[in-house]
Amino acid sequence: MLSTVLYNQGHQWIMFGRDPEKPDKIIDTNQYMVVSAGRALLLDPGGIELFAPMLAAVLKFVPIEQVTDVFASHQDPDIISSLGLWDQVLDNARLHCSWIWEGFIRHFGMNKIEYVPIADGGGTLHIGDIDLQFIPAHYLHSSGNFHVYDPKAKILFSGDVGAALEAPCGPMEVDDFDAHVPKMLKFHQRWMPSNSAKKDWVDRVRSLDIDMMVPQHGRLFRGESVKRFIDWFDALEVGTAIRR
Numbered sequence: 001m002l003s004t005v006l007y008n009q010g011h012q013w014i015m016f017g018r019d020p021e022k023p024d025k026i027i028d029t030n031q032y033m034v035v036s037a038g039r040a041l042l043l044d045p046g047g048i049e050l051f052a053p054m055l056a057a058v059l060k061f062v063p064i065e066q067v068t069d070v071f072a073s074h075q076d077p078d079i080i081s082s083l084g085l086w087d088q089v090l091d092n093a094r095l096h097c098s099w100i101w102e103g104f105i106r107h108f109g110m111n112k113i114e115y116v117p118i119a120d121g122g123g124t125l126h127i128g129d130i131d132l133q134f135i136p137a138h139y140l141h142s143s144g145n146f147h148v149y150d151p152k153a154k155i156l157f158s159g160d161v162g163a164a165l166e167a168p169c170g171p172m173e174v175d176d177f178d179a180h181v182p183k184m185l186k187f188h189q190r191w192m193p194s195n196s197a198k199k200d201w202v203d204r205v206r207s208l209d210i211d212m213m214v215p216q217h218g219r220l221f222r223g224e225s226v227k228r229f230i231d232w233f234d235a236l237e238v239g240t241a242i243r244r
């Protein structure tokens with residue numbers, strides 16, 4: 001599991017991914033961790049298959065007792081099916097996820113971790129010395145879905161929005177936006193069900209000051225490519241499995 005420090009100015013953002021040991025038929029995922037003042041938040045810590053390499057990677061940065069918070073953008077197995085194993089190693093941790101998913105996510109196994117429901121309008125998480133914002137991203141693609149914005153680092157964690165189907169050892173960053181579009185196109189057309197939900201998200205994120213947009217699959221966007229992604233997504237028709 002490759003670890004990349006994305007931001008390190010008072011607090012840290014670390015990206016975990018591009019695992020060469022990953023079985024072929026499992027979709028490649030990016031996991032993230034935010035560390036501030038002796039506390040760590042895991043963002044979409046991943047599937048059950050990834051738990052062992054993820055735990056080893058996390059421990060290179062923080063002792064396990066500093067992992068106090070976990071965030072799940074939505075309920076998918078590639079996001080959070082490792083929960084039952086994290087539950088065995090984390091004491092006094094909280095899981096932040098949409099209120100609608102508690103009864104479902106508990107099927108992954110959760111005895112010690114506390115479920116902290118996020119209301120539909122979003123909210124703020126104070127961790128260490130920083131405040132992170134839960135940005136509503138409902139129906140993108142899940143019916144209860146959030147992204148995480150860090151106003152200090154100017155990083156938006158965008159879950160499945162911005163995802164690309166990429167070779168396991170592909171580059172970390174979008175260098176040529178036009179060349180990257182074919183890797184994103186079908187995923188966004190098919191997985192994202194609602195044009196009005198997409199518009200709601202576009203309007204929200206256009207008001208944020210974003211240096212880096214980091215998705216759960218594929219490559220991260222920086223600077224101009226963030227704006228290009230938002231414009232591209234804004235113009236894209238989604239929900240294409242049903243055509244009327």
Ligand SMILES: [Fe+2]
Pocket residue numbers: 074076141160
């Ligand atoms: Fe998903």
Ligand SMILES: [Fe+2]
Pocket residue numbers: 076078079159160216217
């Ligand atoms: Fe995903």
